[in-house]
Amino acid sequence: MSCYEEVAVTVPSSSFNAAADKSLLAKIISTPPFAVDRKAVKWAWRGIASQLNSSLGTNFSFRSCRDRAGLLLRKYAxxxxxxxATSGTSExxxxxxxxxxxxxxxEDIAIIRVQTQKAATASKTQELETMGQRLMQAAEKRVAMRIDITEGYKSSKPKRHRLSTLLDKEQEKAxxxxxxxxxxxxxHREEL
Incomplete structure (x- = not known):
């Protein structure tokens, strides 16, 4: 091995124990990652891991902290x-x-908050789509009335055409x- 080769430094991994679990849960309670926006969740877990590592002198990654918290929550559930289910026995x-x-x-509160935000966004999107469709229909009716007037049709209800069809017809006429x-x-040139 030459002196110019770099050696990858391996950091010994730490394993969770009861004290680390308790400290991890305390850090999560102090800065709950569930309330953070989706884009910032990774950074919240990195902050929790760095706080845990500095307080315990361990080397946990943010993924291991996140996975361990998930495991503890699943086990508790x-x-x-x-x-x-076992009624009559003491817990x-x-x-x-x-x-x-x-x-x-x-976590439940955060899930409910995200679901209500998604529902509000979906209803707003649906509202905008409906408004867009209404505007398109109104434009189609106006164009159909204009076509009927220019072509001399006298009907009580003008025939509605799709806007793309109307645009194609106008392009053909142009x-x-x-x-x-x-x-x-x-x-004129030939005459001159």
């Missing part, structure tokens, strides 16, 4: 359902159950007018 509570319950509530004008110019 399963244990909670199991305790609710076995751990020290972290209160914190996990708070995290589940925060091309025909240009051809007639070109023919007139050609005849």
């Amino acid at each position: 399963v244990r909670k359902r199991r305790n609710e 076995v509570l751990t020290d972290d159950d209160d914190v996990l319950e708070q995290l589940m509530r925060l 091309a025909a007018r240009r051809n007639l004008e070109a023919q007139k110019v050609q005849r």
Whole structure:
């Protein structure tokens, strides 16, 4: 090995234990990543991981912190359902159950907030699409009335054409007018 080769420094990985779990849950409660916008979630977890690493002297990645928190929440949800299913027995509570319950509530609130925002956005989009369709229909009616007037039709209800069809017809008429004008110019040149 020459002196110019770089050696990749390996950082020993840390494993979670009860103290690390408790500290992780405390960091998550202090800065809940569930309330953060979707684009900033990664940075929220990086902040949690760096706080955890600095306080415990460990080397957890943000992914391992996120995955561990998800695992703890899933385990708690399963244990909670199991305790609710077995009525008549006393619940076995751990020290972290209160914190996990708070995290589940925060996550549920964040999910509901995101769903209401999506519903509001969807309804706003639907409203805009409906308004656009109404404007398009009104334009089609105006163009159809103009065509009926120019062609001399007298009907109680003008026939509505698709706007693309009407535009095609107008382009064809414009091309025909240009051809007639070109023919007139050609005849005029021949006469001179």
